[in-house]
Amino acid sequence: MLSSTIQIETKNLNVYFDKHYVLKDVNIKIPAKQLTAIIGPSGCGKTTLLKSFNRLLEIHDEVKISGNIFVDGQDIFDSKGDEIPDIRKKMGLISQKPYPLPMSIYENVAYGLKIHRKKTKKGELDAAIQHYLQEVGLWNEVKDRLHDPASRLSVGQQQRLCLARAIAVEPEVILCDEPTSALDPIAAQQIEKLLLKLKQNYTVVLVTHTLRQAKRLADYVIFLYFGMVIEQGPAEDVFNNPKNPATIAYIKGDIS
Amino acid sequence: MDVLNRRTVEEKIFKLFMIVSICIVIGSLVIIFGLVIINGASSISIEMITQTPTPGNALGGGILNAIIGSLLLALPATGLACIIGIGIALYLQKEFSHPGFANFIRFTLDVLWGIPSIVYGIFCLMIMIALGMGSSLLVGIFALTLLEIPIITRYMDEAIKMVPIGLKESAFSLGSTKFETAIRIVRRQAFPGILAGILLGLGRGIGDAASILFTAGFSNRIPTSLFDSTAALPTMIFNLYSLPSGQPKAYAAAFILLVVVLLISIISRVLSKRFMKHVIR
Ligand SMILES: Nc1ncnc2c1ncn2[C@@H]1O[C@H](COP(=O)(O)OP(=O)(O)O)[C@@H](O)[C@H]1O
Numbered sequence A: 001m002l003s004s005t006i007q008i009e010t011k012n013l014n015v016y017f018d019k020h021y022v023l024k025d026v027n028i029k030i031p032a033k034q035l036t037a038i039i040g041p042s043g044c045g046k047t048t049l050l051k052s053f054n055r056l057l058e059i060h061d062e063v064k065i066s067g068n069i070f071v072d073g074q075d076i077f078d079s080k081g082d083e084i085p086d087i088r089k090k091m092g093l094i095s096q097k098p099y100p101l102p103m104s105i106y107e108n109v110a111y112g113l114k115i116h117r118k119k120t121k122k123g124e125l126d127a128a129i130q131h132y133l134q135e136v137g138l139w140n141e142v143k144d145r146l147h148d149p150a151s152r153l154s155v156g157q158q159q160r161l162c163l164a165r166a167i168a169v170e171p172e173v174i175l176c177d178e179p180t181s182a183l184d185p186i187a188a189q190q191i192e193k194l195l196l197k198l199k200q201n202y203t204v205v206l207v208t209h210t211l212r213q214a215k216r217l218a219d220y221v222i223f224l225y226f227g228m229v230i231e232q233g234p235a236e237d238v239f240n241n242p243k244n245p246a247t248i249a250y251i252k253g254d255i256s
Numbered sequence B: 001m002d003v004l005n006r007r008t009v010e011e012k013i014f015k016l017f018m019i020v021s022i023c024i025v026i027g028s029l030v031i032i033f034g035l036v037i038i039n040g041a042s043s044i045s046i047e048m049i050t051q052t053p054t055p056g057n058a059l060g061g062g063i064l065n066a067i068i069g070s071l072l073l074a075l076p077a078t079g080l081a082c083i084i085g086i087g088i089a090l091y092l093q094k095e096f097s098h099p100g101f102a103n104f105i106r107f108t109l110d111v112l113w114g115i116p117s118i119v120y121g122i123f124c125l126m127i128m129i130a131l132g133m134g135s136s137l138l139v140g141i142f143a144l145t146l147l148e149i150p151i152i153t154r155y156m157d158e159a160i161k162m163v164p165i166g167l168k169e170s171a172f173s174l175g176s177t178k179f180e181t182a183i184r185i186v187r188r189q190a191f192p193g194i195l196a197g198i199l200l201g202l203g204r205g206i207g208d209a210a211s212i213l214f215t216a217g218f219s220n221r222i223p224t225s226l227f228d229s230t231a232a233l234p235t236m237i238f239n240l241y242s243l244p245s246g247q248p249k250a251y252a253a254a255f256i257l258l259v260v261v262l263l264i265s266i267i268s269r270v271l272s273k274r275f276m277k278h279v280i281r
């Protein structure tokens, strides 16, 4: 069914927030170098699922997780506490509301390179930063004010900066949590174009609550409903031949 | 028509109320500065800040000993309060402590904040006597430290608590360790708030008389060791004012204290503006 290799796979993944049962026996496979959309009504656990992949859920104390998540065949829960940063580094995260770091545009992109000691010489760093900003189409807009605070950029620019900052760490996966929901249509379109470009080199997982966005972008679709995976498969199959009544209702727009 | 009329009258009364309130605040500031300058004008001179009191004549010379005394008391006290404050503030975050206990400590700090400074003064005096020590720079520093800890700690706590969870998630998702997140990201985001707390604490320390009255004592000389008694600007004002015909010089000293406090406020504004520009909202 899947032509390419599997990047992320979960086995009986269960997540609780205190006594609130949020993800229920989730078994999914996410193919490498493709764009996988996670769809479903709001509150069904999409963000929770996304943040379980890079162990970001665990910064909340009230969270309890059971099951396995394999990334490149390795169970991420096998690693000890001090290896968690290395797991996270493999996956960039773009959140609903962009959170640039409280520093300049330049330093935002340099941050990952610095903490992971990738580039240290000034010349190398400058070149790398130009490269990543070009990758997200931000270079021409910011090249004259690289040392301005990132907080002064527009929301759309901030979102692209977050993308540049993420790919500067050279991840394999890019996790996006409704990345366009806070943006105006033009900025949203820029992000969509970028995601299509990025999936050539990265595995992209896109949480979206707009069905049309999923239809435009996704190669593979996972439909989540009340914390359960109801349907998953190649986008054409899920959108054109949904099997489960809940999926049919969601795609028709009866549940949202 | 009637309704419209009532609403315009309401609007006018409310506007008047706001204007009167603002006038009271600005007016007090102008009057205080005016009184201090008018009453102290005859004594304001360069000698005030370059000389210590003339031996044998407290009205001669300047108040350099009090200026230096104030700095030697308030700066180390603020430094100590910062060190202790950052420890408590970090512990209060949910990564380190139980939220119920943290809120209990916050409540304790708020109570301590409200305790009049004379109580800190007497508390330190008692300990000082119990230890067989005399009034000195050292005990004065401790009294001011106690006075400043609640202010500085609560400001630090609020500033750190206000850092958005999404920002921390961003830092973690880039592969930052907890330490890197705290030192490189949370610190930068919280810094303007922390700085505001530090300068507020410093201002309170420089201006307070009651806590150092018995603990730091009084002296007409610049202290040369931690165990010397020392004057500070507030105690100097108090001392001069109680001398016969010492009032002009007391007002001149008050003027200097006002300028110092004003400078701290201005520095605080300028610095927090500089650090605010990076802060993510
Ligand atoms: N930190 C948390 N503490 C408690 N409950 C949470 C927390 N985060 C999410 N939840 C709950 O988990 C469920 C799924 O949330 P989420 O994954 O954000 O859904 P979605 O992204 O699909 O809208 C919701 O019912 C939400 O209330």
Ligand SMILES: [Mg+2]
Pocket: A046, A047, A048, A177
């Ligand atoms: Mg969500």
